[in-house]
Amino acid sequence: MKNKSAMITIAGRPNVGKSTLTNAIVGEKITIVSHKPQTTRNRICAIVNRKDCQLVFVDTPGFHKPRTKLGDYMVNVVKSSIADVDAVILMVEPIANVGIQEKELIAQIKAADVPCILVINKIDTVEKESLLSVIAAYQDEMDFEAVIPVSAKWHDGVAELLTECEKFAVEGPLFFPEDMVTDQPEKQVMAEIIREKLLWNLEREIPHGTAVEITKFSERDDGIIDLEATIYCEKPSHKGIIIGKNGQMLKKISTMAREDCEKFMGTKVYLQTWVKVKENWRDSQYLIGNFGYTNDN
Structure with a gap:
């Protein structure tokens, strides 16, 4: 039996549920999620093997108007991820109005001449009858290969989506070994997990100004992992908040x-x-690259 594979990008505005869907598709947590926008900063590949078919889903940052060089990088990741793939999943909210971000993404998908599946997420939050007007609004903008309502949070519709995605698979070698579920190095996954806990526990702008660098990742003979991480923030006052009174916040995040x-x-x-201050790192091309946000990802 010949192998088939497909590369499929998941695109959408911030906080629409792209990373939640990615984790639901793979069946385990490989990309971080939070209630704050712009949680995902890099493109992350999620790998699903189904019989003779390998589907590679590219989770991208939320498409938004950038305000920093880091934001510019994130938007460019989205744009480059739409080109040279077998299909795109446009993920939207169950709202009967096509927003500016969605219209811009649709224009890019059309320009790339790539087939597109419309995925309407968060259907558990609305009455099913209301989805008809959502579908109609988007179909006025573009002809979609399929329209699939899902609840990424509860995994509803995920099986149907995977079946639809298989239609875009073409014969050829697999992109990744069959035992891989993500292209992210283990060190990068560890850094992202720590950053997720910062997003969950810190309010306002502070977590968006943080980055995590793994300075030690080693495995003992008995399999135990020794991990050392430095959390960078932009202001001395932020450092104090991250550490917390008597170190309690940093202890909670670390646990x-x-x-x-x-x-x-x-x-x-x-x-x-540890926590260190790097002022305005999000506008430093050197530091952005140093923290792993490079065009190689």
Whole structure:
């Protein structure tokens, strides 16, 4: 039996549920999620093997109007991820109005001449009858290969989406080995898990101004992982908030992160964290690249 494969980009505005869908598709957590916009900063490949077919889903940052060089990088990731793929999933909210971000994405998809599936997420939050007007609004903008309502949070519609995506698979070698579920190095996954806990526990702008660098990642003979991480923030006042009174906030963030790191690695993890200030790093091309946000991702 010959192998078939397809590369499919998931695109949409911030907080529409792209990363939640990516995790639901793979069946395990490989990309971080939070209630804050612009959680995802890099393109992340999620790999699904189904019989003779390999589907590679590209989770992208939310498409938005950038305000920093980091924001510029994130938007460029989205644009480049729409080109040279077998299909695009345009993920939208169940609202009967096509927003500016969606119209811009549709224009880019049309320009790339790539087939597109419309996925309407969060259907668990609305009456099913209201979806008809949502579908009509989007079909006025573009001819979609399929329209699939889903609830990424509850995995509703995910099986139907995977079946539809298989139609875009073409014969040829697999993109990745069959035992891989993501293209992200383990160090990068660990850094992202720590950043997720910052997003969950810190308010306002502070978590958006943070980056995480793994400075030590080593495995002992008994399989235990020793992990050391530095959290960078933009202001000394932010450093104090991240550490918290008597170090309680940093301890909480580190404990939550360690638990998720252990789930991902399947072994015991010893995690040490530090906090340092790098003012205005989001507008420094050098520091953006140094923290792993490069065009190679």
